[in-house]
Amino acid sequence: MRKSLFFILLLSMIGLTNGAQAQIAVMDTSIVQYLERPETGGKVKVVQPAQLAKRVSRAEGVIKYDGNKGYAQSSGFRIQVFSDNDYRTAKNNALYKEGLIQQAFPELETYVTFTSPFWRLRVGDFRSYEEAGNALIQLKKEFPQMAREMRVVRDKIHIQIHQGFTE
Incomplete structure (x- = not known):
């Protein structure tokens, strides 16, 4: 019984952690911004032309x-x-x-x-x-x-x- 309770708690904590990560990803406007965040676990520096940055952006309604x-x-x-x-x-x-x-x-x-x-x-x-x-x-x-x-x-x-x- 204790093992199953521990297992359920572990799964729910993993689910909450994944949900928080998904929310962080949605707040970013592109995959590049997500990769450059310190919370993702590494340091990434992406060099790209401005036109490419516009193409990979998630921003809607941009005029x-x-x-x-x-x-x-x-x-x-x-x-x-x-x-x-x-x-x-x-x-x-x-x-x-x-x-x-x-x-x-x-x-x-x-x-x-x-x-x-x-x-x-x-x-x-x-x-x-x-x-x-x-x-x-x-x-x-x-x-x-x-x-x-x-x-x-x-x-x-x-x-x-x-x-x-x-x-």
């Missing part, structure tokens, strides 16, 4: 400003209207559907992209899923023949910034 283009880039949502990998017709179909949507909804930005092997048409720059969902309903009403393909997707969005903006 990247590009004053030259007149917009900021952030995580958000778009509506995917079309996606196809038929190399003969996909590009033309995407451009055709883009024209239809621009005529019906001139206020929505459209983005035709090629990420091998897919041509995609995405619409809008929405900060929230709900905002994108409301626009999706309007698009499906206007274009019921394309409704089966339409869905809300996560994407990098463009946020208009004021002309006089400086960092």
Whole structure:
């Protein structure tokens, strides 16, 4: 009985220790910061370019400003209207559907992209899923023949910034 009680106490202490370590890791914004912490048991010095540090960061909602283009880039949502990998017709179909949507909804930005092997048409720059969902309903009403393909997707969005903006 004593051995089993001791074993249970030992397991619970190990569980608490692992839980504390997991919380510490979540507080760090990247694996590099976690490795550089003195609590991890060793001394680690990581030398890396700033661009790489941004890529391995866990930070969400970071807005990247590009004053030259007149917009900021952030995580958000778009509506995917079309996606196809038929190399003969996909590009033309995407451009055709883009024209239809621009005529019906001139206020929505459209983005035709090629990420091998897919041509995609995405619409809008929405900060929230709900905002994108409301626009999706309007698009499906206007274009019921394309409704089966339409869905809300996560994407990098463009946020208009004021002309006089400086960092």
